[in-house]
Amino acid sequence: MKKAIVIGSGFGGLAIASRLKKHNFDVKLLEKQSDFGGRARTFTHNGFAYDAGPTVITAPYLIDELFEMHGKDSRDYYNLIKVNPFYRFIFSDKSYFDYGDNLLAMLRSIKKKYSYDDAKGYISLLKHSKRIFKTAFTELSDKPFESLGSMIPYLPELMRIKFYQSVNTSVSKFMNNENLTKALSMHPLLVGGNPYTTTSIYLLIQYLEWKWGVYYAEGGTRSIVNSLERLLDEIGVECHKNTEVIQVINDNNQIKTLQTNNGSFEADLVISNADPSMFYDKVLHKKPLKISNKPSFLKHSMSLFVVYFSTKKIYDQVQHHTIIFNKRHKELLTDIFDKKIMIDDPSLYLHRPMATDIKGQQLESDSFYVLAPVPNNLSNINWSDYGDKFKNIVFDILEDYALPDLKKNLVDSFYITPKYFEDELNTYAGSGFGIQPIFRQSAYFRYSNKAPEYNNLYFVGASTHPGAGVPGVISTAKATEKLILKDYGIS
16 A cells, blocks of 8 residues: 655645545645644634634535545535625725625626626626636646646637736726726635736636635634544544654655654655645755746745734624725735735725624624735735734724724734744745746646656645635645556556
8 A cells, every 4th residue: 555645734635635545545644733724724812713714615516525535425524604795895985896696686786886888798707707617627627737738739728718818907808897897806816816917717716606606614614624634534544733844855756754843754655735835945955847936937926914803793784705995906916916015005805704604603702804915025024013003004994994993892803924824834935825826827837736856746735736725726636636646557
């Protein structure tokens, strides 16, 4: 039985561990932290529990598969609740727009708030998104791209869907209203991209959400992570927490042993869910062979400033997912992604789980997190000096746009900065989502699902194909599984 070592327990690591166990590999999972989940771990603070990371669950069948392949029903482990509306968008003029999967309601709302032409444009946009989805998700999301030539058969269709355009450019061809264009082109921000530079391939998220819906796990995303941990235990995956890989010992381009702070582990194959940019540098002590993966060539995603808080007041008028757009939109994103300078006017994503999961109420309070995209650590911003000030800026915006009298009603709060992502999650420069989803960092041009430097090292996670987001990282495990089965002659 081949010994497979999985490094990291994010969704990608959990998924590949389940998949390899199905094929009778002897699987061990090593996690640096004391808990599972990676970006999706859980924080506890003053008696409150908060999901640290992803709260938007789409394409739930991808999670279901991890249970079904072992004869299990995911519904026996956790419960998903559909979120409606998907998002509430609040604009700088304090007008708002609710976005969901009821097409007729959406069209009526667009016609009433904006124009008949925008309603027609939305139908055309959804059709365009569906076409992209059929190619980029249905056909390519779990396909490993081992060579540049493997992309050639798909170039004609990619040209037809105008992959070379940005998401914002593509959406603006269908929508006239500036606010609607901002709202309907925001999806790249959920996977670490700037809508003004991210390839329009990522418009597929729009149809993906419409097709399968947007969900929240009852009890929080942590209930999915806990369920997958339970599943791995039931199927015989050996899990080691508080175990950080320090270095690898290899022979003839074959990794033989992983040395950790908790002893050594022998391996026939290794699958890393760690951030590849950091893994190459800190563990492998190598620079990637692929030119497209050289650190000087790569563009890493922005980072995140996240405040977790609870209030004695129940804000029952606030939706589950609320996005507050700053008036200075394109310029703001340029400051964050390109100039990497400090901002004092962030756009915000506000997460209020009680809007969907009333059972999740804690200590008779309302609980939230609010996320602000900020520059990654290549900015050299000293968050120790600026963190408290920025938190107050965020709270001021929330009070003005969504949560009146917030500061008077706080019963708990704390925040994380880009330093957390770099120090605790080992991401390059504290990036929140790995490398950016621009075209020259897509498919073959992302980090390879199999490392070209070794015969038995594979990658899953946000920086590999197809990319970030819960559906994305779980799909990286499907792509990597195909390579492993091929390499080990398993049909």
